[in-house]
Amino acid sequence: xxxxxxxxxxxxxxxxxxxxxxxxxxxxxxxxxxxxxxxxxxxxxxxxxxxxxxxxxxxxxxxxxxxxxxxxxxxxxxxxxxxxxxxxxxxxxxxxxxxxxxxxxxxxxxx
Amino acid sequence: xxxxxxxxxxxxxxxxxxxxxxxxxxxxxxxxxxxxxxxxxxxxxxxxxxxxxxxxxxxxxxxxxxxxxxxxxxxxxxxxxxxxxxxxxxxxxxxxxxxxxxxxxxxxxxxxxxxxxxxxxxxxxxxxxxxxxxxxxxxxxxxxxxxxxxxxxxxxxxxxxxxxxxxxxxxxxxxxxxxxxxxxxxxxxxxxxxxxxxxxxxxxxxxxxxxxxxxxxxxxxxxxxxxxxxxxxxxxxxxxxxxxxxxxxxxxxxxxxxxxxxxxxxxxxxxxxxxxxxxxxxxxxxxxxxxxxxxxxxxxxxxxxxxxxxxxxxxxxxxxxxxxxxxxxxxxxxxxxxxxxxxxxxxxxxxxxxxxxxxxxxxxxxxxxxxxxxxx
Numbered sequence: 001x002x003x004x005x006x007x008x009x010x011x012x013x014x015x016x017x018x019x020x021x022x023x024x025x026x027x028x029x030x031x032x033x034x035x036x037x038x039x040x041x042x043x044x045x046x047x048x049x050x051x052x053x054x055x056x057x058x059x060x061x062x063x064x065x066x067x068x069x070x071x072x073x074x075x076x077x078x079x080x081x082x083x084x085x086x087x088x089x090x091x092x093x094x095x096x097x098x099x100x101x102x103x104x105x106x107x108x109x110x111x
Numbered sequence: 112x113x114x115x116x117x118x119x120x121x122x123x124x125x126x127x128x129x130x131x132x133x134x135x136x137x138x139x140x141x142x143x144x145x146x147x148x149x150x151x152x153x154x155x156x157x158x159x160x161x162x163x164x165x166x167x168x169x170x171x172x173x174x175x176x177x178x179x180x181x182x183x184x185x186x187x188x189x190x191x192x193x194x195x196x197x198x199x200x201x202x203x204x205x206x207x208x209x210x211x212x213x214x215x216x217x218x219x220x221x222x223x224x225x226x227x228x229x230x231x232x233x234x235x236x237x238x239x240x241x242x243x244x245x246x247x248x249x250x251x252x253x254x255x256x257x258x259x260x261x262x263x264x265x266x267x268x269x270x271x272x273x274x275x276x277x278x279x280x281x282x283x284x285x286x287x288x289x290x291x292x293x294x295x296x297x298x299x300x301x302x303x304x305x306x307x308x309x310x311x312x313x314x315x316x317x318x319x320x321x322x323x324x325x326x327x328x329x330x331x332x333x334x335x336x337x338x339x340x341x342x343x344x345x346x347x348x349x350x351x352x353x354x355x356x357x358x359x360x361x362x363x364x365x366x367x368x369x370x371x372x373x374x375x376x377x378x379x380x381x382x383x384x385x386x387x388x389x390x391x392x393x394x395x396x397x398x399x400x401x402x403x404x405x406x407x408x409x410x411x412x413x414x415x416x417x418x419x420x421x422x423x424x425x426x427x428x429x430x431x432x433x434x435x436x437x438x439x440x441x442x443x444x445x446x447x448x449x450x451x452x453x454x455x456x457x458x459x460x461x462x463x464x465x466x467x468x469x470x471x472x473x474x475x476x477x478x479x480x481x482x483x484x485x486x487x
Contacts, residue, residue, distance in 0.1 A: 027142040044165045045120075045143045046172035049135045053176075076138050 008091045011051050014041055016060065016080060016088040023064045023079035026052065052078060060084030112155075113147050116162060126173055128180040190478075191471025198467025199460045201271025202329075206459030207452045209264040209289065214448050217256035224252055247359075253297050254355060261290035273336070281336045283344060287351040288332035292325040294355040295387065305362060308371045309380075317377075320384040322414035327388050329462065330409025331395045333470050343398040350394070354387065404473065405466045412465050420458035428453060 008016070011033070018024060018032040029052075030043045043051075055061040061084050064077040080088070120143050124136050143165070150157035232245040265286030273281030299321075300306065306314050335343050361383055370376045388410070395403045428450075 025142075026138050027145045030142065030146070042164065044168040044172075045139050045146065046165065046169045048142070049139050050172040050175055053131070053135070053179075073137055073141065075141065 007094065008087070009051075010037075010041055011043060011047060012055070013088075013091060015043075015048075015051055015055065016084055016091075019061060019078060019080040020085065020088060023077045025067075025075040025077050027075075029078070055084065058083075060087055113151055113158065116147055116158065117144050120165070123169065127176050130180055131176045190475040191468040194471030194474065195464045195468035198272055198470065199463035201268050202463025202466070203456045203460035204271065205264045205267035205285070206455040206462075208267050209260040210452045210455040211448070212260040212263045213256075214451065216259050220256050220259075221252060228252060250298055250301070250355075250359065253301065254294055257290055257294045257297060258286075261286040261293070264289040268332070272333075277336070280344065284332045284336040284347060287347050288328045288335075290351050291354050291391075292321065292328045294351070295324065295358050296321045298355040299358045299362065299383075305366075305371055305376075305380075308376055313377045313380075317380055317384065319414050320381070320388070322417055323410045324384065324388050324391075326409035326411070326413025326462075327391050327406050328409075329413065330405035330407070330466055331391055331403060333405050333466065334395050334399045334401065334403050338399045340398065346394060346398065350391070358383070358387075405469050408465055408469050409462070412462055416458050416461050420454050420461065423457055424450065424453045 014033040014036050015029055017036060018029050024032065026045075026048055030045075030048050033041050033043055052061070056063065056078075059081055061078045062081050064079040067075055067077060117140070121140050124132065124139055127136065146161055147158060150161045228245075228248055231248060235245055235248070262282075265282045265284075265288075268285030269278050269281035272285075309317070331347075335347050365371060365376065365379050370379055392403065392406055395406060
């Protein structure tokens, strides 16, 4: 998928933001998204993997490695790609522009 | 409890497409198990909340995964979905085509021949001093009109459902299957004005029994078309002539016995309907040596769906209500036809879906039986 000016969904935004700091596996991403959104965005497993698949297909994230964790089966670790990073930065800039516009007008509650 | 919840989730993940499962199933199950364990530490309501959240999201994501991998389209290749959809399409268009013929070709035929028929009727009365011939003449015209709509249904039925070389057989059986009940009911209801002698309830019951007959005939056409024996086709074609004729003679006989002014009139009419319905059922069963499930489904579904389709079209499309029997002014003719065609299309669609699904299930059972026999 091309990098567009289309706003990202909240799930996509938080997942990319979560992977921006360090590569993570699915459950770690879900927990981090919950923390980042102050408990507002709680990803279900099905939604998490639907989004991860889309991001993989679009080349915004990639499968880094598989690591074993205790006696269980290995976990798949995902990391953000350069393309994904650019999309995230573009989204942050877009959001920043929106918030700045509101601040310029001195909208109540933001000033 | 947590073990049970995780087990169910693992089973549900089996519904994802194969490629998706291969890539994500294990990871999804591990993540879900971790989430359940974390929720368990907070108490049982947390597990419940987690399950509810997953339950809401799961169907949409499942559908999306099937859509993205194209697996959703493979469902259409399997029985009974394939058979149900094909038949629904064939019946939906077939019913609509027959309805269009009724209002255009048949109506035109009756209007065009009105003067000639009246002229011949007067001649018959002048010559023979009775009105028997005139009733017969009108019946013939109505039968020709019914035959035209039957052929249009048969054509669509064969195009939608018949395959390759069996096209002609499907067309004949489809046409006759449509013709029998409608010709029978036309002759029965239009020939002698007998409804005058019955109560409203009795006419309603008879009306429903006609609908059952229609459902029976439409359910029968699959079995006869697929049985492929020339004998069964000939028998069915003979029924197409015999049923309207028997109906005509039967009513004439009842009037001859003066039964119409006694309570036995309704009983006699119900006997005729039961014999008509039962004989089609028996004929198909005997010829094909198989239990004709589609006939049973058709007999129950057609009367219910014909009422349901009428109301559904009024509610969904919000077309102006056209009361049956009301005089249609030319300005509202298009709306009237659109309304009727939509009702028939919806009715055909749902009936076809049901009958096709039944056929599909039977084919699936036969196929499994063949496989079992091969393995033995």
